[in-house]
Amino acid sequence: MTLHIDPASLAEAKGGPKRWQMLIDGKWTDGAVGLEGERVSPGHGVLVSRYAFGSQADVERAVTAARRAFHRGPWPKMKASERAAVLLKTADLIDARREEIARLDAIESGKPIRQARGEIEGAADIWRYAASLARTLHGESYANLGESMLGVVLREPIGVVSIITPWNFPFLIVAQKLPFALAAGCTAVVKPSELTSASTVLLGELLMEAGLPEGVCNIVLGTGPEVGAHMVSHPSVDMVSFTGSTRVGKATVAAAAATLKKVSMELGGKNAQVVFPDADIPAAVDAAVFGAFFNGGECCNAGSRLIVHKDIAADFLAAFAERAKRVRVGDPLDERTDVGAIITAAHLQKIENFVGDASADGAHVLMGGSGIESGAGQYMAPTVVAGVKPEMTIAREEVFGPVLSVLEFSRTEEAIRLVEETDYGLSAGVWSRDIDTAVGVARSVRTGTVWVNTFMDGYPELPFGGMKQSGLGRELGKNAVEDYSEVKTIQFHRGPRTAWWVGN
Structure with missing residues (x-):
């Protein structure tokens, strides 16, 4: 590109x-x-x-x-x-x-x-x-x-x-x-x-x-x-x-x-969106794309981890990839642009290093993964890294770029554990039509904000801040x-x- x-x-x-x-x-x-x-x-x-x-x-x-x-x-x-x-x-x-x-x-x-x-x-x-x-x-x-x-x-x-x-x-x-x-x-x-x-x-x-x-x-x-x-x-x-x-x-x-x-x-934050099989899948896909790539991922609230149920993971990622293709990277002053430039060349290199290290550790880069030739400035392709394990650096540390790490789960308790396996506790999202599931996850994770069937909404009336580090x-x-x-x-x-x- x-x-x-x-x-x-x-x-x-x-x-x-x-x-x-x-x-x-x-x-x-x-x-x-x-x-x-x-x-x-x-x-x-x-x-x-x-x-x-x-x-x-x-x-x-x-x-x-x-x-x-x-x-x-x-x-x-x-x-x-x-x-x-x-x-x-x-x-x-x-x-x-x-x-x-x-x-x-x-x-x-x-x-x-x-x-x-x-x-x-x-x-x-x-x-x-x-x-x-x-x-x-x-x-x-x-x-x-x-x-x-x-x-x-x-x-x-x-x-x-x-x-x-x-x-x-x-x-x-x-x-x-x-x-x-x-x-x-x-x-x-x-x-x-x-x-x-x-x-x-x-x-x-x-x-x-x-x-x-x-x-x-x-x-x-x-x-x-x-x-x-x-x-x-x-x-x-x-x-x-x-x-x-x-x-x-x-x-x-x-x-x-x-x-x-x-x-x-x-x-900082290493925020997760947890998607259950009974979720509104099209809405969750759009929110996952938004959460990962909004502001080029240079956002403490970025949904940089997707924790998706194994039964729907393949279909969800296919739908994600199709929607992500519509994300327009370009000139920040262009009205059509969705993702602009990366803040510095050094930060772009740091983002690329995160992706490269994850690939070396056995993860799979499904899309993107590197900077984009532009002739001026510095840009990063929207990136999805699948096959991520909880112990990998890319699953635990803040990348602060347009990079989504994908982890899978089978049981609700496992999903909660994956959300918690970082030092951060800023925000999280949960997608499920079942009120017991949604409330159970929201009350179990140690984050300052939990969005249920939405992501990264904000209002002056609602407190904002994090737990843990x-x-x-x-x-x-x-x-x-x-x-x-x-x-x-x-x-x-x-x-x-x-x-x-x-x-x-």
């Missing part, structure tokens, strides 16, 4: 890349030591962005600004309705510039433009949901402690939050964190991936236009070692919210432990704002104190 990608189709090929600065204390700024970064579009091989990269000195400036805005600024003291108004205005501005934001994510991450538009629409919806939670965050009162005592439990913003986001959903994932922190009254320092920073910087513009006070949200660009590590370990940061690999997540938790910061971790804590849902708060107890005594410890 060969693609024909035209690098000249990008405006940046003629006009040159746009340069993006950092946002610190309400001002656009370059880094203190003059570091620079560049991003070459993974779908076209054209330089599309230049960034002013930061260093530890810029993290210091950003954290200082966020701390000052928290203690001296109006944001934490504002009425919830006033904070909500800023979040709602931000959502409106996101909608108004949806096409621009989607294009930035498409050219920097390689995702299809149609998909990117949907993500930006979903992000605006999350900002609106966070605004509603700003007005419902509340504490408790206890008038049952006796007539002389009243207990009040307050929820107060936790303080300064470091938010670190990945490259695979640049705008959507920051929307799963930042608006909830702001709704609670926190201030923030945000570091997007150095590969896909532009849309987050644009978000900074929208926040300022929406009326967010200076210093409340600071955006520092750069690499993990130069910027992220200092954001995690900084003693004036009260909480870290991180999305990325489990390996980096473990290092982040360890660094945050030095100052006992609160941490929220959304990490897939993370700590939850994002979204009605408790999302509470995650960015601390509880304070105040006890009021009325009347004379009679319970003297030392007698008068």
Whole structure:
């Protein structure tokens, strides 16, 4: 298979890349030591962005600004309705510039433009949901402690939050964190991936236009070692919210432990779709194709394992292969594209190595298995690997590419065991018309989300996060704002104190 990608189709090929600065204390700024970064579009091989990269000195400036805005600024003291108004205005501005934001994510991450538009629409919806939670965050009162005592439990913003986001959903994932922190009254320092920073910087513009006070949200660009590590370990940061690999997540938790910061971790996944013989097979086939190849498989929720009953495995895979042939790999800016480019050449090589190792271990590559010649950028053919055994690396580790591993089972207990035979516990899917089967599997597997007769749906109202090595804590849902708060107890005594410890 060969693609024909035209690098000249990008405006940046003629006009040159746009340069993006950092946002610190309400001002656009370059880094203190003059570091620079560049991003070459993974779908076209054209330089599309230049960034002013930061260093530890810029993290210091950003954290200082966020701390000052928290203690001296109006944001934490504002009425919830006033904070909500800023979040709602931000959502409106996101909608108004949806096409621009989607294009930035498409050219920097390689995702299809149609998909990117949907993500930006979903992000605006999350900002609106966070605004509603700003007005419902509340504490408790206890008038049952006796007539002389009243207990009040307050929820107060936790303080300064470091938010670190990945490259695979640049705008959507920051929307799963930042608006909830702001709704609670926190201030923030945000570091997007150095590969896909532009849309987050644009978000900074929208926040300022929406009326967010200076210093409340600071955006520092750069690499993990130069910027992220200092954001995690900084003693004036009260909480870290991180999305990325489990390996980096473990290092982040360890660094945050030095100052006992609160941490929220959304990490890797090796998610399975379990298909029983009584399932709606056409629907399950479509969901399996979607789960495996959506976002090029560069998704923590990807359905990268198909666990299918032996009685239907051959027919299911034949139907899967027929449907997968209709998946269009191509230019991220082409409206017809279903699967775009792979984020970097090094990551493409890593995906190919997973497939090669599985083949050497005795698995069978039924379709795809390698990169696609394109003339520009890097692309991977949708791949299916069958005959996978639970002990194989490809069955246990996150590939993060358009690769489906197929395992078979005979009994329900065996299917549950196969789901559980990884270190991850982010999500799973189960396909069966039998309610006992569906509920039994859903309640038995240790994953943060289980989809029944569907896959990878998402709503702001529903919590998202993982068990085991897939993370700590939850994002979204009605408790999302509470995650960015601390509880304070105040006890009021009325009347004379009679319970003297030392007698008068």
